[in-house]
């Protein structure tokens with residue numbers, strides 16, 4: 001273990017730089033937002049992920065957000081275990097009929113003010129499953145959605161941009177993210 | 184008891200490739216069930232259609248596959264699960280989707296149908312749904328001082344939805360009953376009538392972590408149905424992708440299992456290696472998970488020009504790091520204390536359920552479709568199939584480590600031996616036919632059976648995830664363990680919800 005820890009010290013960090021303020025995808029996501037997170041919320045958000053019937057690839061990429069490359073927590077964004085602790089619900093999947101009630105109840109259990117991010121083609125409009133007897137379709141058909149992050153699945157860097165857009169709806173405000181970044 | 188050839192020969196053979204399908208009668212069906220119950224055959228799959236049921240079984244030494252079909256009489260068929268429990272949930276699913284009843288079944292509760300769909304038997308008689316969903320009858324647990332912990336469908340972590348009903352006596356788990364079906368998306372319903380292109384996309388999304396394996400199984404089944412062979416180069420590139428997928432998932436699991444034993448350092452290191460794999464896949468094949476790269480007819484992406492350099496570099500990186508991490512795992516007493524002896528799956532149960540992948544191989548079941556059904560190009564590659572007998576969480580970790588090493592060797596061989604040429608061949612005229620494929624995904628053997636119409640569209644497609652034969656065993660494995668070890672046992676199984684619920 002000592003060797004591995006020592007190597008970690010000596011090696012330069014793997015973490016990616018945060019997306020630049022003029023990033024076009026970030027700007028597009030911000031423009032889409034009707035309602036960003038209030039400044040009074042500070043710079044930190046607690047996220048609760050809800051799988052509403054995804055194929056599980058969306059989850060794999062959400063997991064990647066916690067790896068040392070993306071290290072989401074450096075932006076003040078962290079995943080929590082209960083909707084009662086959450087500011088943001090990150091919804092994936094085409095809302096299967098078997099999951100609809102669970103999604104509604106999770107939303108109801110999240111204290112206001114709260115934001116909902118629909119992540120991935122399925123959550124945006126039902127994706128490939130739109131026509132199925134077993135699916136409702138868009139997450140927005142079930143609960144109010146504030147932001148859509150496109151992709152199948154959205155790549156981690158896209159998820160980072162989406163969540164940053166939520167945190168600072170004006171791209172120019174990205175500079176408030178005074179996150180030290182290893183250069 | 185009749186021999187298998189007696190079951191085979193008198194019955195008409197349907198044109199299913201590469202393994203013919205026999206239309207058998209009820210006595211022969213029962214005889215097959217007895218052979219399953221006696222352990223002479225393993226169950227590979229049991230699925231329905233509007234008016235009949237199909238069963239695929241595996242015959243050992245040498246391995247061969249037998250597919251049998253039985254016409255449903257009065258909407259029913261003789262239960263397989265009554266004599267051979269691995270079939271129970273499959274029968275419940277057949278009832279939910281097609282309305283066909285397993286006669287004399289031990290368990291006739293619904294499984295995928297939670298009473299929320301607009302119709303019952305959506306792929307069969309399409310009966311209007313009941314006005315309100317009936318309550319699900321969990322199995323009773325009676326005893327002094329027992330308590331219940333209901334968990335899910337929304338879990339605490341970033342994972343798929345499912346419900347677990349724990350019964351505990353103090354800290355010890357007395358019974359676990361899972362209720363699944365929450366992610367049922369109606370994939371087989373959407374497949375019926377879909378074009379091959381569209382159906383391939385649906386197949387790729389049955390279980391996102393196995394997208395390559397599912398695409399491969401679907402492509403092989405369609406090619407078998409249509410009597411076509413993909414270009415040789417495509418076959419090799421497919422195997423390359425399949426091994427990359429296996430490595431990425433095993434690395435993710437290795438880290439996540441250790442993390443569930445509160446050893447976060449391993450997760451950090453494994454997730455870095457996993458990210459390296461996904462980035463290499465993105466540079467070589469245009470998608471981090473290689474989704475939609477494999478299609479009937481070949482592969483959509485041939486691999487970037489510099490793919491060989493990138494992948495050789497990746498193999499070297501993992502070869503350097505993995506032994507260090509394996510040693511760290513082996514030398515960390517606090518970690519071993521959690522994994523050794525936890526969640527033991529008895530070899531007998533693994534055999535009975537024909538449980539595939541690392542779960543089966545950690546419990547003495549030496550079956551790997553790559554070796555034992557030897558589909559191309561694995562017939563030309565040399566590799567070992569690691570097997571352990573202990574069946575605990577530790578054994579499932581070691582099988583993964585050993586399989587990563589084997590996959591690295593396979594990638595070396597594939598990079599050296601892949602022929603040049605085309606990697607995709609357009610189908611000239613659509614052919615009707617029926618095909619079956621069994622492919623080794625990272626979590627075990629995936630079965631895909633499909634019938635393609637003369638218009639080139641899918642008439643019916645069934646996809647069976649390895650998790651069908653692993654989920655029930657998780658319930659057996661956790662018995663007698665403490666509640667706090669459930670996440671560890673569960674992660675070491677890492678069953679798919681989406682692949683199972685479909």
Ligand code: SF4
Nearest residue numbers: 054055120121122152
């Ligand atoms: S958006 Fe794509 S990756 Fe995400 S759940 Fe849907 S099909 Fe899977």
